[in-house]
Amino acid sequence: MRPLLAASRPSWQAHLVHWLVAARMRPHALRPIDPQWVRANMGKPRGPRRLMAQSTGARFEVRPATGGWPGGEHVVWPAASPGAPTLLYLHGGGYIACSPETHRSLVGSLVRRTGGEAWVPQYRLAPEHPHPAALHDALSAYRFLLHDQRVAPEQLVVAGDSAGGGLALALVLALRDAGEPLPAAVVTFCPWTDMAATGASLNENSERCAMFAGETIRRAAGFYVGGGDPCAPTVSPLYGDYRGFPPLLVHASADEVLRDDAVRVAERAREAGVRVECALWPRVPHVWQFFAAVLPEARESLTRTRDFIARHTAGRSSA
Numbered sequence: 597m598r599p600l601l602a603a604s605r606p607s608w609q610a611h612l613v614h615w616l617v618a619a620r621m622r623p624h625a626l627r628p629i630d631p632q633w634v635r636a637n638m639g640k641p642r643g644p645r646r647l648m649a650q651s652t653g654a655r656f657e658v659r660p661a662t663g664g665w666p667g668g669e670h671v672v673w674p675a676a677s678p679g680a681p682t683l684l685y686l687h688g689g690g691y692i693a694c695s696p697e698t699h700r701s702l703v704g705s706l707v708r709r710t711g712g713e714a715w716v717p718q719y720r721l722a723p724e725h726p727h728p729a730a731l732h733d734a735l736s737a738y739r740f741l742l743h744d745q746r747v748a749p750e751q752l753v754v755a756g757d758s759a760g761g762g763l764a765l766a767l768v769l770a771l772r773d774a775g776e777p778l779p780a781a782v783v784t785f786c787p788w789t790d791m792a793a794t795g796a797s798l799n800e801n802s803e804r805c806a807m808f809a810g811e812t813i814r815r816a817a818g819f820y821v822g823g824g825d826p827c828a829p830t831v832s833p834l835y836g837d838y839r840g841f842p843p844l845l846v847h848a849s850a851d852e853v854l855r856d857d858a859v860r861v862a863e864r865a866r867e868a869g870v871r872v873e874c875a876l877w878p879r880v881p882h883v884w885q886f887f888a889a890v891l892p893e894a895r896e897s898l899t900r901t902r903d904f905i906a907r908h909t910a911g912r913s914s915a
Contacts, residue, residue, distance in 0.1 A: 601878065606878050613887055613891055614879055617806040621808070631692040634689075634693040649701040652700075652888075653704070653708055666720075666737055668717040669697070670713065670714075670715055671685075671700070681906075682714070682752050683715070683754075684737060684741060685716045686761075686764050688758025689760075690816045691721060691759045696718055715741060726819065726820055726821065726822030727821060727830070731766055734766075749780065754779045755782070755784070757786055757885070758785070758883055759788050761786060761789075761858075764783075778841075780843075780909045781904065782844045783904065783905065784861075786848045786849065786883050787833075787857060791827075791831050792817075796856055797810075798814070806851075806852075806882065807852070807882045813854065834857065837868065842870075842908070843870065844871070845873045846858050846873070848875075850877060851879060858876075859876075873900075
């Protein structure tokens with residue numbers, strides 16, 4: 597499968613955002629990874645991040661752990677209609693960092709477009725809690741939405757970015773294998789799907805990627821894998837069997853080191869008969885959808901995501 601190149605020429609805003617992200621992230625790309633340092637510094641500066649979240653117009657509510665819900669946030673579009681879709685959104689952060697709070701601008705931008713709601717669980721992080729802790733928390737959150745919140749599977753979409761994109765795929769593979777109801781669709785932004793780090797883009801894009809070098813990914817994988825098998829499908833969903841999987845959307849940057857993690861999982865799913873939409877954008881940084889307030893490519897990706905969700909759920913979407 598040849599993924600669609602969504603734009604032949606990047607916008608001037610993409611060049612600017614790429615430069616700003618690279619100035620912030622590339623100095624750390626080849627350094628040893630300290631999860632505590634990453635947690636303390638990811639998402640800074642916080643002021644602009646808060647402003648971007650507020651600009652979405654979504655409402656954010658912290659929801660402590662209760663019953664099967666592991667804790668996290670509930671994000672709602674104020675004018676949500678009863679038929680709008682519900683998202684279970686799994687945040688990225690390399691399985692070692694980030695939180696529902698760091699991802700408010702991205703989730704708020706999605707909710708604004710779908711006109712519905714999103715639940716963003718606070719899953720346990722490695723290295724203190726390696727695989728399968730995050731997967732168990734994601735399973736608990738999914739079951740909570742079905743059984744406690746009574747969300748119909750045909751109105752539920754599982755989504756995630758980066759590590760959260762990989763976790764979204766692993767979650768639905770686990771649900772399928774357990775014979776549980778599957779969501780209407782799965783959405784992934786720049787998913788991290790291969791803990792064995794075999795993608796050619798880890799080397800090909802190591803100098804072009806605004807955030808990481810290939811070595812960054814190789815070092816980070818060990819925190820989540822722990823002593824397990826890096827090729828187990830619920831660790832690395834690239835190696836999963838996608839027969840019976842729901843419709844899948846994959847958006848990634850053509851210039852990021854995780855490009856092949858995204859493209860290869862889309863190819864594997866399509867070969868298994870899954871309806872797949874896969875597109876690449878040039879020059880944008882990893883998970884550029886964060887920058888919807890300033891980046892045309894982010895708005896385009898989110899609009900395509902809105903349309904994909906609308907096609908595969910019974911809900912209506914908003915502008």
